[in-house]
Amino acid sequence: MTVLVTGGAGYIGSHMVLALSDARRPVVVLDDLSTGSRAAVPSTVPLVQGCCGDEGLLDDVIRDHGVTAIVHFAGSIVVPDSVTDPLGYYLNNTVRSRALIAAAVRGGVKSFVFSSTAAVYGEGAAEPLRETAALDPVSPYGASKLMTERMLSDASRAHGFAYAALRYFNVAGADPAGRAGQSTPRATHLIKVAAEAVTGKRDRLQIFGDDYPTPDGTCVRDYIHVSDLAKAHVLALDHLARTGENLVANCGYGRGASVLEVIESVKRVSGVDFPVERAPRRPGDPALLVADPARARTTLGWRPDYDDLDTIVGHALAWERKIAARAAAE
Numbered sequence: 244m245t246v247l248v249t250g251g252a253g254y255i256g257s258h259m260v261l262a263l264s265d266a267r268r269p270v271v272v273l274d275d276l277s278t279g280s281r282a283a284v285p286s287t288v289p290l291v292q293g294c295c296g297d298e299g300l301l302d303d304v305i306r307d308h309g310v311t312a313i314v315h316f317a318g319s320i321v322v323p324d325s326v327t328d329p330l331g332y333y334l335n336n337t338v339r340s341r342a343l344i345a346a347a348v349r350g351g352v353k354s355f356v357f358s359s360t361a362a363v364y365g366e367g368a369a370e371p372l373r374e375t376a377a378l379d380p381v382s383p384y385g386a387s388k389l390m391t392e393r394m395l396s397d398a399s400r401a402h403g404f405a406y407a408a409l410r411y412f413n414v415a416g417a418d419p420a421g422r423a424g425q426s427t428p429r430a431t432h433l434i435k436v437a438a439e440a441v442t443g444k445r446d447r448l449q450i451f452g453d454d455y456p457t458p459d460g461t462c463v464r465d466y467i468h469v470s471d472l473a474k475a476h477v478l479a480l481d482h483l484a485r486t487g488e489n490l491v492a493n494c495g496y497g498r499g500a501s502v503l504e505v506i507e508s509v510k511r512v513s514g515v516d517f518p519v520e521r522a523p524r525r526p527g528d529p530a531l532l533v534a535d536p537a538r539a540r541t542t543l544g545w546r547p548d549y550d551d552l553d554t555i556v557g558h559a560l561a562w563e564r565k566i567a568a569r570a571a572a573e
């Protein structure tokens with residue numbers, strides 16, 4: 244009854260490992276440590292260092308650990324990087340996911356939860372976005388994820404397993420107990436970058452574009468707390484085991500915040516006023532991404548615990564200060 248968590252040494256994956264461990268569910272992590280770190284995985288959880296596209300390794304891990312479910316976080320995640328390196332993104336996100344799905348089929352794994360993204364939706368769809376909105380990704384990143392959703396749909400029909408594709412909106416924050424957080428080197432995510440500006444790791448924050456068709460001209464996103472997201476994954480695993488029915492569901496709160504509103508929140512919660520400068524638009528950025536989370540609520544019974552921007556920012560800041568203090572002591 245072991246859950247294989249690919250990318251479990253990364254930001255979201257490490258919170259999922261904590262959620263599963265807290266629920267006393269056996270877990271094994273597969274991670275190549277390209278952006279994740281060994282320290283993010285509790286010492287009680289086995290970590291296999293390797294690639295989720297290595298079919299021989301996958302067969303061994305599934306057999307040796309008695310894997311019955313897979314939660315697949317491993318992948319490349321930076322939207323603008325996918326614009327400059329699309330083939331790298333299709334390799335790591337699409338080709339390697341295919342290898343993992345094939346290994347799951349060979350190993351008789353019955354449940355598969357996949358990290359999809361709001362970036363699969365097209366521009367111009369009615370907001371908040373429902374799962375039925377048009378799928379027309381702006382970036383190669385979104386396309387690489389949409390292809391994996393399609394492979395899961397086709398393979399589940401042909402081979403008799405159930406999958407959940409959870410389309411995350413913007414994930415932020417950290418474990419409220421301070422056990423995990425975002426430690427990604429060269430992070431690009433807005434709240435993480437702003438938290439680094441608070442601790443002095445960065446000397447300023449840039450706003451990428453202030454001429455979008457949004458109320459204040461900056462991009463609007465639906466920021467979701469990473470622990471609420473992990474909770475949705477645990478519920479999705481239960482749903483798949485109980486019903487055997489596939490699920491595609493948004494994970495967001497249904498409320499947007501602009502880049503300027505996020506910066507205000509970070510300054511307010513931290514009490515630190517860091518320099519901010521206007522910069523050109525970043526390639527691949529849609530103006531507005533806000534979820535309609537109704538399906539996750541009704542199908543999974545998902546009820547978020549941290550649906551508040553200042554709370555998310557507060558947890559992100561607490562983690563950032565903790566790792567900054569640790570780095571200073573080294």
Ligand SMILES: NC(=O)c1ccc[n+]([C@@H]2O[C@H](COP(=O)([O-])OP(=O)(O)OC[C@H]3O[C@@H](n4cnc5c(N)ncnc54)[C@H](O)[C@@H]3O)[C@@H](O)[C@H]2O)c1
Binds near residue numbers: 256279293294
């Ligand atoms: N962070 C967000 O806001 C967000 C939003 C939507 C979707 N997602 C998706 O969630 C997942 C996790 O994202 P994250 O923010 O935790 O990123 P992350 O970079 O912290 O985690 C990814 C993990 O996968 C590992 N990895 C990458 N390629 C691998 C490979 N080929 N084989 C084995 N391990 C590999 C990395 O070392 C890392 O530990 C990704 O699939 C991402 O696309 C993230």
Ligand SMILES: O=c1ccn([C@@H]2O[C@H](COP(=O)(O)OP(=O)(O)O[C@H]3O[C@H](CO)[C@@H](O)[C@H](O)[C@H]3O)[C@@H](O)[C@H]2O)c(=O)[nH]1
Binds near residue numbers: 320452464
């Ligand atoms: O220093 C920065 C960093 C970001 N932004 C802006 O802030 C917004 C959010 O950007 P970011 O935090 O990098 O997240 P996204 O590019 O929206 O992408 C995240 O959220 C998507 C879902 O909405 C996921 O698919 C991606 O994996 C995840 O990286 C965007 O408008 C950025 O242009 C800035 O203005 N300055």
